Amino acid sequence: MNVVINLNNVTKNLEKFSARNVNIIAISKTFPLNIIRPLIDFGHIHFGENRIKEALDKWSDIISLNPKIQLHLIGSLQSNKIRDALKIFSYIHSLDSVKLAVKLSVEQEKMQKNIKYFIQVNFENEKQKGGVLENEIKDFLNFCKIEKKLNVIGLMCIPPIDKPSEIYFKKLQFLAKTNNLLELSMGMSSDYLKAIKFGSNYIRIGSLIFGDRK
Numbered sequence: 461m462n463v464v465i466n467l468n469n470v471t472k473n474l475e476k477f478s479a480r481n482v483n484i485i486a487i488s489k490t491f492p493l494n495i496i497r498p499l500i501d502f503g504h505i506h507f508g509e510n511r512i513k514e515a516l517d518k519w520s521d522i523i524s525l526n527p528k529i530q531l532h533l534i535g536s537l538q539s540n541k542i543r544d545a546l547k548i549f550s551y552i553h554s555l556d557s558v559k560l561a562v563k564l565s566v567e568q569e570k571m572q573k574n575i576k577y578f579i580q581v582n583f584e585n586e587k588q589k590g591g592v593l594e595n596e597i598k599d600f601l602n603f604c605k606i607e608k609k610l611n612v613i614g615l616m617c618i619p620p621i622d623k624p625s626e627i628y629f630k631k632l633q634f635l636a637k638t639n640n641l642l643e644l645s646m647g648m649s650s651d652y653l654k655a656i657k658f659g660s661n662y663i664r665i666g667s668l669i670f671g672d673r674k
């Protein structure tokens with residue numbers, strides 16, 4: 461398993477199918493640093509994790525040595541872990557509640573931080589997933605941006621597994637456009653080429669780079 465070759469294959473596919481600049485977030489959750497290391501040495505910038513503690517343990521030293529690295533939180537955030545999350549992540553893709561927005565804004569102020577956010581959208585109201593309902597996005601976005609001064613740059617979704625992802629990529633593209641948001645976090649190993657057709661510019665790739673997770 462050569463993770464650099466795997467990453468380069470994704471890059472080549474992107475160049476073939478899209479002229480835009482698409483950021484590849486290498487989702488390294490569950491994999492130890494020795495597996496990830498070749499990508500760091502190669503100069504890859506964007507990495508994603510879904511657990512705060514795992515991210516702190518794995519990435520704290522690496523990021524102080526390589527300040528260019530940008531870590532993305534792609535999993536749900538509990539409010540008692542906000543401080544730790546702000547220590548290590550440059551982007552949070554799972555902003556999805558008023559309570560979180562309020563606490564993030566307070567802690568950011570205290571820590572003198574201003575990181576980037578995607579609001580997660582839950583199109584089918586799936587209980588096991590986080591996210592804001594489609595018809596609540598506008599109000600929630602205004603609250604986060606205007607009242608809480610959070611730097612919301614775009615929308616994120618994880619489509620239901622039993623339906624074609626294109627439906628949701630198209631909806632997310634439209635929703636972002638109508639709310640004047642420029643960035644889209646959508647597309648994983650199995651469907652990133654579909655996601656870029658609908659304007660995704662942050663794709664989240666785990667298994668295609670690192671192999672199957674246990």
Ligand SMILES: *Cc1c(COP(=O)(O)O)cnc(C)c1O
Pocket residue numbers: 487489510534535618648649650664665666667668
């Ligand atoms: C794990 C995960 C990914 C990566 O999934 P792959 O199918 O391995 O590419 C992407 N997004 C989220 C939110 C994840 O939890």
